[in-house]
Structure formats: structure tokens, C-alpha cells
Amino acid sequence: MSKKRVSIKDIAAVAGVSHPTVSRALRGEGRIGEDTRARVVAIAQEMGYTPNLVARGLVMQRTRSIGLVVTNIGDPFHAEIIKGVEHVAQAHEYSLFLGSTTANPEQEVRMVRSFQARNVDGIIISAGQFGDRYAEVLDEIDIPIVLISTHSTGDTLYSVTHDDYTGAGQIMAHLLAQGYQRIAYLGHLSGGRVDRERRNAWLDALAQANLIQPVTVDVQGSTIDTGMEAVDALLAKAERSWGQLPDAVFCYNDLLAIGVLSGLRRRGLRVPDDVAVAGFDGLEVTPHVAPPLTTLAQPRYEMGVRATEMLLGLLTDKVTAPPHEVQLRGELLIRESTVKGDS
Amino acid sequence: MSKKRVSIKDIAAVAGVSHPTVSRALRGEGRIGEDTRARVVAIAQEMGYTPNLVARGLVMQRTRSIGLVVTNIGDPFHAEIIKGVEHVAQAHEYSLFLGSTTANPEQEVRMVRSFQARNVDGIIISAGQFGDRYAEVLDEIDIPIVLISTHSTGDTLYSVTHDDYTGAGQIMAHLLAQGYQRIAYLGHLSGGRVDRERRNAWLDALAQANLIQPVTVDVQGSTIDTGMEAVDALLAKAERSWGQLPDAVFCYNDLLAIGVLSGLRRRGLRVPDDVAVAGFDGLEVTPHVAPPLTTLAQPRYEMGVRATEMLLGLLTDKVTAPPHEVQLRGELLIRESTVKGDS
DNA sequence: CTGTTAGCGCCTTCAC
């Protein structure tokens, strides 16, 4: 087991040919005799040869690997994206480097630099704020980059985004159609553009419906617990502004919404009869919480897939420049958390 | 931006020294004059030098990278493990290759081979069946390997496991203490050792309590939907064996349990009054489903951390051999899904 | 068709 890893040189020695010949034989490339090719391949097989991709990467200046930066691996939103990226990468025989940044901007830059040092062929970034603030940093990097969920601000950047404004508009249209009037927004402070679009859609919808002064609470994280803890502030702020409870809460994402559901229940409030709740993202669990959560399902897996395909396109067809931005749309899923008297 | 990447040779030329000197200066290693060191570092900084880790990996025969194989990235169980692995790797300046296998055994082997070709320094496998069936394959690979959730069967394998038997025993003890008698088990066919241990604990507990003939249904996947769909079969089988419904269902994991909750509700059965439900894993959402789910929380993040520390230990302290197996214990979380009249 | 030579970028002996 501790035998030295066999190289093409070793094979060459056994086969009585030169290493380049072995190289050609193994890759089935370049002019080479079918007889020797078969023989070399057989010997390589028998000796248990595994190509050294590091060496190949050095000489080829292409490593057949891509780097993926996400803010938080634990977040189910990113999990599906990672899955999409991984599947496409694997299908094209690319290896995937994964790095998380915990929403730390410095860390994001460091991660990209690390990928650069590893000579990855391309980078995908699914980290909210990156495009917003680090366009210049990314511009000096001579590696194709595709952003997910972030608009591209530089010419060298590509992106796959979701139409959050339209999606949030759909949520709001649904809530308004259900007759809700005091619709509060639970926002995510470090949500960057994503939070901004959802918030704007909410505000615009309220304005168009001539509704009373908006109430919003903003939190730092976007976890279930954060949502649960935000309920007090939310209710208090509504009481102060409106003199009564909100009749609906539109949450930045599903995790926050799930937390809000729990927070409301703990206070003895019923959903949707006392307060309706809507989320965003379309996590798998949303049909199974109590009550089932209305949400806007983003095609997260597909976003990962499209981003990767875009990146691989940049790596091969340097001619046919792909569009710099692909924008996808989600699907409104109406469930009990916003529909009264339907149970 | 399209300027060629600067190498230590370029720096050497500018600084008027030789490349080895630059190399030494940049790594702060080997005897070198403080004056030249500072100058070289400054020049490197100014020229925007990024070390080429591929080249370094080739000569050093160590890439400072590790490979992680998981069955399914989307599964929240694995997500936390990945997180733990990634954090430790990052802290030690290791890069992480990630690959998923969709529970396909061939794919698992292929993934490991791919990591081997990339010259990773070590491999972590969190894929249920691997250790069971591929010990020989892993044995011929001259790279340290740490298994998660799987016992090691060979001398060269290391593992971090969870004490599922004890954990499942705790669940059963709790159910029995609550007075449940017709406790069915919803199992996972491809669960390998993990399913086996939980199932055995269930069986043993039933036997010790002198309870009636066991009823079990086994499914292929371990998703929410699978759990939901299994409810019919579960109820039917119980009716056939016992002439009545089960009064409790112990599920292989939380995802299945969440599906069972939904399936029962859809049939108008109340949890826990008609049927109690218990899961396994301790997913973050379990307190937020309806009703909150009793489960056994595995320290998933810590498992990832420990596995990685173990692996890094193998890579450095070749002398002090770490134990081949680390076994962790989870925590029983008792919630409403198994406790009657507590709401 | 195949062998020879060269080099990817870096680190590691060794001389000096």
C-alpha cells in the first residue's frame, strides 16, 4: 500500500517506450499506433496508474477546477445552490473547491484570493454583498467570475439572479388581495441588494394601495431564532405606529418567517387569524411547519446549475460571449399562513 | 488586468536577486538577510504576487487540501458536517474539495479516485455505506481517510461516529415511559450501519418491555416526502399486525418524521394524541414543526470538526497515532410530538 | 508513428 505512486515514467520503463508516448496513449491523443496504445493502457491499468492532476494543471495552466464561495454552508438556501453547482461541475469532470465566509467581507476577498492561488479556472460567488462592494477587487482578478443573487457592476462580471422585486410584488399582491392592510416587513440588515429589492417591492405595493405608514423591523442574521426573537420588537413597533397589531408580516426569507411563526404562537397569537405570515425562498420544510407557510419559491438548484453552465461557457467558448446577466423567476406558493378560514 | 501572473522569477529580476532567494524571503524561511527579505517582500506586494499553489503542491508533494465526500449536499444533516469540516480546514489554511455521490456506490469510489488524482492530503467521507462495503478499495489508497457515521473496518481507516444505539435507546426509553406500547419503526433501507443500530435499539427495547410483535416499514430515501408517503403503508401494516393503529412511530431520521407528521395530519390523525412521532438527528427546524418534534440531537457540527482535526492530526503528527475511532453522544430533546396533554 | 528536449512555477540540495 505504501508503494510509490506510479507515474507515466514508470509505465514507460515497463512498456519500453518514452513517457510522452505513454502520455499520448493514455489520453488517446496525437498520432500513436493502436497496438502500442492498447499495450500501454493495459500496463497502466495493471500498475494502478492514477494521473497526477496537479502536474497536469501546472503545465496546462488549466486545473479543471472551480471555486465556490458561499456565505453560509448551513443555510438551506445555499445548500441547493451548491448542489446545482456540484452536479454540473461533476458532469463536466470539474472539481469543486468550497469556501464559506460567514458574511465577513474580508473573508470573502481572502477566499477568492485563495482560489486564485490554486489556479482554479473559474469562480462562482453566492455571497450577498460581494458584487455590491468588491467589484474593483474582482476586476483585477484574471479569472472568470459568476455571481449568484448579486447584480454585476463591472464589465468583467457575470451573474445569475432572481427577480426578487417581482417575486416580492407577487407576495404583496396576494396579501393585499386577501384583505390585509397593516403589513409589516421583517428585513435583513446585511441582505444587500436582495433585501433592498424585496423591501422596495413591499414599500411600493403599500404606497400603491394607499396604505398607512410602513412598519419595519430589521435584524442582523437570517436564522429561525433571529426571526423568533424579532417578534416582540415587531409587535411593539406596530402598536406604537398603528395602535394595533399588524395583520400580516412579510419576512425577508423563510427562516425568519418560520421563527416568526413560532414567536407568534408562543405569544398565543394565531396564524393567520390574528397575524398572517409570508416568507421567501421556498425551502422544503415550508409546507410542513404550522401552519404551512406561504412563500415565493426560488429555483435555487437551477440557479446553481445556470451559474455553472455560464461559467463553463466562459471557459470554453471564448467566442460566443454569453449574456452578462441571467435573471430567473420564482413561483408563488400560497398556503395556510396567509389564507383565513381555509383549514 | 490581462497581465501575466507574476512569478518569483519576475520578482527576482526586479529585485536583482535569484528566485530561490525570493522564495526564501516570501516564506520567511532559511537563512536570509533581514534587509533583502523586507525589500523582496515589498516588491512582491507591489507587483501583486500570488503564490502558485499548484506548482508548490507539485514539488512539495503536499497540496494543503482535503477532499470531502458526502451523499447529498442538500441534506441538512450533512450541511452541518460540511460546515464543521470547512471551518477547521479554513482555520488551518487547507482548501476543501467537495463532492457528492447521491448514494451511488460507484460514484463514491470515483469521487475518492478523483481526489486522489488531485493529490489531496487527506479525505473525509460522510457517506453511509462506504465503510461497510469499500474497505478494500480504501485500503489501497495511500491517503489518510476519516469516515463519518461509519465504523472503520480496516486498520488504515479512522472514523468519527455517533452512538446511535444508545441514542435510539434513549428515544425508546422515553416512549415506553410515556406509556406507548405499539411503537412502529420507519426505517431507511440504504441506511447501512446507521439504520441497523437504530433499528436494533428499537427491537431490543421492545423485547425487553415484552411488547408485541414489531411492525416496521422501510423506505428507500430519507426525505420529507418519502416520510409522508410512507404513512399509508405504516398504518395499514399496523392494522394488519395489531388490529389497530400504532400509538407511536419512531423514525429513522427527522426528515422522515416531519413527513410522517404531515401525513398523519392529512389523514386527520392528531399527534401525539392518536399517534406519537419521534425523529432522530436534531435538525434546526424540529422545534418549529407542528407539533414540535421529539428527537435525538446529534452533534453534527462537532462531528465535522472532530473528523477534520483527526485528519489533520494524521497529516502532521505521524508519531502520535490518534485513536481509530471517536464516538460522540447526542442529546435527547423531548417535545410535544411524544408528550400527551402537555399543550 | 515515436523519442528527444524543454519547461510550467516552485522548492531543495548544495556550493560559494
Add this chain to the structure above:
DNA sequence: GTGAAGGCGCTAACAG
């Protein structure tokens, strides 16, 4: 303290 060779394993140019 520093420079001059040599090589990690592989592919790419050219010869032959």
C-alpha cells in the same frame, strides 16, 4: 547570506 543546478509529473514543441 545568497546563487547555481536539479527535479516534482506532466504536456508541448520539435525531430527523426
